[in-house]
Amino acid sequence: MRAGPTNSLMDVAGLRVGHAHRVGDGYRTGTTVVLAPAGGAVAGVDVRGAAPGTRETELLDPRNLVERVHAVVLTGGSSYGLGAACGVVDRLADAGIGYPVAGGVVPIVPAAVIFDLGRGGTFRAVPDATLGTAAYDAAAPGTAPFPQRAVTPDGGMDALPPAGAEVPWGREGTAALGTVSGSIGAGTGAAAGGLAGGVGTASVILPGGATLAALVVVNPAGSVLDPADGTLAGTRYGLPGEFPLRPPAKHEVEAWHPQHEPSFNTTIGVVATDLTLTKAQCGKLAGVAHDGLARAIRPAHTMTDGDTIFALATCARPAPGHDTLQDALAAAADVFSRAIAHAVLAATGREGAPAYLDVFPSATEKRS
Template structure:
């Protein structure tokens, strides 16, 4: 079966979420931008540094003015994170003001300080006596040395630049922001995003930074595993790569440290615990699109976000949101790899498998 036919059969209950009670996946559609910014109130910004030893960047997801409810699920064995303990439902803070995804391994966590400063200047944060404390959870990928210098990493200034670039229209994918130096099983990795509007009006969307030790290719061939979960026609331009291209693929030797990180969000009202569950289910989408996932050399981390612009879902509605969250994350992984720019040691997917896009080998 070709990747295109996988996409075209995505309306079947076996491959995709069931939608609202009584609905079908075929009734679903992507949001306007097919991106995280389709969740009303969210803004996304990217900033990167390339050259002079740098090949890295930072991506920020900014909350609406009133903040957003957040949860987190960390499943990789080598995570680099900040402020995740605050997202435990037992703990005090109910809303966060931004989420930072960044390169630079643990060094890159300083990018969140630049975002925090910008939020404080805008008086956005948890109210305390005399002002506010912005709540900015963050997660990192390992991309050290990919531009030539180990310590050429994101800092507070790059975080501030990502904040300044944030827009409600930002839908870019590929080698931007935190995905600038990413790899995906030897291929070029990057930032990917996708969205779905459920038949009853709720929006669910994801943004992922794919920097995986595992493969993004189906073990039975060379099409992208994440395309199995596409909406009707979303990946219809792709074909099954020729067998000889698949047989010839030998992944370049890359660093043994990686990590895939991201967010999955909805415009509904969820609790912190429900956001944590949404993040956990999104890990199912990660594991469908990347094999193996959650390894000892990955720090796979996903944040679940709710802007609370819509009502709280009932049990059936929540089930639909969770199912959609897994699929939208898989789709975002595929978009990240398709949009990434190839470079020495990390070729682009369609450069390695030109027949997948209709090209001639």
């Protein structure tokens, strides 16, 4: 198998991703929006963590009415951050996108949150509808095509920051960075077992030509490291050449003693494909993606994690046969593990949450 052209969720044609964040003045948090094609995407969900913060997940039960969603919101702010979805709903409604009812439309926008309260210094400095609107605007058609650019608060355009770079525009900003991993959007304040967490994304082209991809916000209570040698656990599922790393030096592993914060965390994400799937099959796809989460994070699905994965099917390709569906399910776990590894590897370190390569610099060194 091989990655798609951008190795990101946006390799699934029709999906768009936008991020918005606030850093400073007590804030370190953000919101990420995944926009479906105009007609929506068939969706499912699987919630495995014992402390989820979610919106509209019951609609995705195959027994319930709605077949398609119009966006998915991933956000910081714990339960307070669910307000970010309101800004996305308003934007979709203004565009006439939603489930048709008498008198108008009702946009269907499921959402899930991570716990990042207080990581910028102020407990209630959380995403709101304004931040959701900003993330939507960054994702909406009409933002810069590939190579994408970062949209600054004054409306200007900055060069795309390199992976792992601090987002360059200060307190507040939005970014049409759907192909980039790191400390952006909902992952701005994320932490991963003492390391900096963030947003990660990856994709794969299946043998029959279909695309499967994932986007994840990595903020677990558990560790993202292989306990045997300190490597990023998710990298073992990488495609050839995807992660040019080696196990870090033994003395670096022995010296790593992460700070232990209160374990209210959560990893959330989206796995998507261009295949035609039913709601039930989307639910299964999300469930198998949780296997990838558990391979890359240890332990996962704890009492204080709210681990939630949404699955989207754009239905641009025909319904899969048995073998293609099996390929998609198998790939869902691997692509989610890879996205987790990209998130941690690209995250920007900060006080109390260093970057992986700040702690284990020898992981990129050549040794005889």
